[in-house]
Amino acid sequence: MxxxxxxxxxxxxxxxxxxxxSAMKMVAASKLRRAQQQAEAARPYAERMDRMLRALAASVAGSPTAPPLLVGTGADKVHLLIAVTADRGLAGAFNTQVGRATRNLARRLEADGKTVKILAVGRKGRDYLRRELSSRIVGDITYAGKRRIDFGDAQEIGVRIAAMLAAGEIDVATVVYNRFQSVIAQIVTEQQIIPAPPPPAGETLDTSGAIYDFEPDEETILAKLLPQALAIQMYRSLLESAAGEHGARMTAxxxxxxxxxxxxxxxxxxxxxxxxxxxxxxxxxxxxxxxxx
Amino acid sequence: MPLSLEIVSPEKLLLSRPVDMVVIPASEGDMGVMEGHTPMIVMLRGGTIDLYEGDRIIDRLFVDGGFAEVTQERCTVLANKAIPLAEVNKAEAERRLAEAEAAYEAADKRDVATEDAALDVVQSARAMTEAAG
CATH class of the missing domain: 1.10.287 (Helix Hairpins)
Known part of the structure; x- marks a missing residue:
């Protein structure tokens, strides 16, 4: 006794x-609300961008000069995995989930004889992957001390990925992140971003029958639009992950x-x-x- | 007012309202859009967007480039940044212009794409100073 x-x-x-x-829970709850609002606010741009991109993609489909950001390099040899995690812990299994999914995916790809490169976004994921797969990490980005993620951050990552693709260092890029489903559920999602995934099956191209004119030509616009679309996709994953992080922390x-x-x-x-x-x-x-x- | 105009930035929906006509700074010259315009996707340069109600300009915004989708009944502008003309800060615009020009000087002129990109930034910054002045 x-x-x-x-x-x-x-x-x-x-x-x-x-x-x-209990104080951390309150803080997480208020941050979650803000993160959700931010994610909400980003939706209109992403939707309209998507619509434009589809119209453009449909009109250059099959063209041999289609840019690699859209159709890939034609090879399937080097995979880039972008693991998006938080910079802080104490959020339950939030960070480990992504780390583990990335590791499993990397193992699976390597078993198929592919080369894997990893870009670690977020301090926790970087630390985890450094222990497990340090030789595959080609870069890391952390936002420690940053209050909120803005579009510029996502653009930076997009530029980096596009540069790697242009230099022929990668063939396929996939983002692994926690998708925010609800406060108690974050779903680890693997989303391929290069080459751009085909529109979901069964969904026909809805441009309300309109045939667009392009000014200047399709390919010039595409060359500008694609990096932007890539940045938007990264922005979305970063925001989803941020909302998920606060949700996970709140529950934890x-x-x-x-x-x-x-x-x-x-x-x-x-x-x-x-x-x-x-x-x-x-x-x-x-x-x-x-x-x- | 038949044409519905939307200006969206990655961070939020900036403006959504019906107008009679909108003049957008397309990459190959300003373009007036009214209802029933042929569907187009255009690239924008840095410049001002003018919103018309009848013959009157009701609002002017500066955009730093982007894209626009025009259909018969709507016009959607995707811009990284759009600020009301009245809020464009001349000093900041000039600072950006100086920065952009320096970046252009430093850019690798052998690579056409880099040079073009740098030139676009200079053009956008110059349009901003003009808009402020």
């Missing part, structure tokens, strides 16, 4: 932990707060029992002392 003093210290320490976790901290509560309850019960036992013991001592006189 631990002493009363030890129990008291224990209870106090759990109480202060609980205070911290909620659980931690609840566990701390349970623990405090158990410890206080032990403490009270011990105190009562002590009092009983002292009473017995006094009574038997008095009887002996």
């Amino acid at each position: 631990p002493s009363l003093k030890a129990l008291r210290t224990r209870i106090n320490s759990v109480k202060s932990t609980q205070k911290i976790t 901290m909620d659980n931690a707060t609840r566990n701390a509560g349970d623990m405090i309850k158990r410890l206080s019960q032990n403490y009270n029992r011990a105190r009562q036992a002590n009092i009983t013991k002292e009473l017995i001592e006094i009574i038997s002392g008095a009887e002996a006189v």
Whole structure:
């Protein structure tokens, strides 16, 4: 039986932990709201970009000069995996999930005889992948200390990927990130971005029958539009991941707060029992002392 | 007012309203768009977008380039940045122009694509200073 003093210290320490976790939960909740708004606000641009891109892609389809950002290099040898994680931990399995999915994907590709390169976005993922696959990492980007992600950040990544593609260093690029589904569910998603995936089956090209004119020509526009579309895709993944991170942290901290509560309850019960036992013991001592006189 | 105009940046929907006519700075010259325009996808250079209601300009915005999709009933402008003309800051525009020109000087002139990209930035910054002035 631990002493009363030890129990008291224990209870106090759990109480202060609980205070911290519940504060972190509140912070995560408010950040989550902001991240969701940001993701919401980015949607119109992405949708319209997508519409334009499809119209353009349809009109250059089959052309031998179609740009590699759209159709890839024609090879399937070197895969770039972009692992998007958070810069901070204490968010449950959020970061490890992406790390593990990236590792499994890398193993699978290598088993098929492909070369894998990894671009780690976010400090936690970088650290994880460094332990596991350090030789494949070709670069990392972290946003530690940054309050919010803006489009410029995504553009930077896009430029980097496009440069690697242009230099013939990669053939296929895939983003691995946590898609925000709800506060309690983040789904690890592997999304191929180069070559651009074909539109989902069964969906016909909806340009309301319009045949577009292009000014200047399709290929000049495409050359400008594709890097932008790539940046948008990265921006979306970054925002989804940011929202997911806060959601995951909120859930993790909620659980931690609840566990701390349970623990405090158990410890206080032990403490009270011990105190009562002590009092009983002292009473017995006094009574038997008095009887002996 | 029949033509619905939308100006969108990656970070948010900036403007969505019906107008009679809009003049957009297409890469090969300004382009007036009214209802029933033939469907087009155009590239934009840096310049001002003028919103018309009847014969009157009701709003002017500066955009730093981008794309526009025109159909019979709507015009969608995808820009990285669009600011009301009144809020364009001359000092900032000049600083950007100086930066862009320096970047152009430093750019590798043997590579046509890099040179073009740098030139576009200079053009956009110059349009911004003009818009401010």
